[in-house]
Amino acid sequence: MPVVALISGRGSNMQALLDAGIPLAAVISNRADAKGLAIAAARDVPTAVVEHRAYATREAFDAALAAEIDRYAPRLVVLAGFMRILTPRFVERYAGRLMNIHPSLLPDFPGLDTHARALAAGAKRHGCTVHFVTSELDHGPIVIQAEVPVLPGDTADALEARVLREEHVIYPRAVKWFLDGRLDLRDGKVRVKGGDAQLVTAPR
Ligand code: GRF
Numbered sequence: 001m002p003v004v005a006l007i008s009g010r011g012s013n014m015q016a017l018l019d020a021g022i023p024l025a026a027v028i029s030n031r032a033d034a035k036g037l038a039i040a041a042a043r044d045v046p047t048a049v050v051e052h053r054a055y056a057t058r059e060a061f062d063a064a065l066a067a068e069i070d071r072y073a074p075r076l077v078v079l080a081g082f083m084r085i086l087t088p089r090f091v092e093r094y095a096g097r098l099m100n101i102h103p104s105l106l107p108d109f110p111g112l113d114t115h116a117r118a119l120a121a122g123a124k125r126h127g128c129t130v131h132f133v134t135s136e137l138d139h140g141p142i143v144i145q146a147e148v149p150v151l152p153g154d155t156a157d158a159l160e161a162r163v164l165r166e167e168h169v170i171y172p173r174a175v176k177w178f179l180d181g182r183l184d185l186r187d188g189k190v191r192v193k194g195g196d197a198q199l200v201t202a203p204r
Contacts, residue, residue, distance in 0.1 A: 003175065004069050006079050006082040007027060008029060009081050012164065012167075013167055016171060017078070018045070020175075024040070029050075030084055031052075032051065036080075048068050059087055062087045076099065078098075078175060079098070079133065091135045097178075101171050102114070103164070104128065105147060109121075113156075115163065124149070126148055127166060128146050130171055145170070146163075148163055169200075
């Protein structure tokens with residue numbers, strides 16, 4: 001089956017992919033306590049744990065992770081709340097077939113705590129981004145973004161919930177485009193064959 005998902009925790013994006021009918025060959029976590037593992041197992045998706053703490057270096061962990069991924073020979077590897085920085089060697093190995101979802105409108109707010117940072121910056125709009133992974137953290141060619149409004153009185157939690165709803169919409173869409181051969185990645189830019197919108201705005 002064509003897609004392997006890497007998770008570290010809750011697994012709601014992975015679940016959204018399954019709900020959308022994306023065929024996951026396996027779900028791999030770097031943490032044995034990731035909640036998403038039980039969700040995958042309940043849906044008969046094979047799961048595996050490659051504990052990052054068991055490896056002395058990032059390189060050794062990434063090599064073990066790649067070996068586990070490659071057992072399934074996936075066409076695409078999706079990071080779905082996978083909270084480890086990957087080595088350039090790993091990223092190269094899966095170049096053009098490694099996707100991530102990030103909870104901000106990149107290039108704004110790469111890194112952690114994006115919702116609190118968007119509020120602190122007085123942003124009027126916020127959202128999420130699916131992108132191909134390059135060795136620069138939370139950069140890389142953008143496949144699709146969803147924009148949500150920042151509303152008066154918003155807390156980071158309220159904003160997170162509003163963004164997460166859109167993550168669950170755009171990640172399956174991006175993966176389907178990939179599997180349908182509709183993504184053209186050229187000169188660091190992604191074009192969708194057929195011209196579907198790569199920026200969607202959630203209704204208020
Ligand atoms: C999501 O907000 C995703 O954008 C970010 O980490 C969170 C993971 O949530 N990379 P989940 O594990 O998919 O529920």
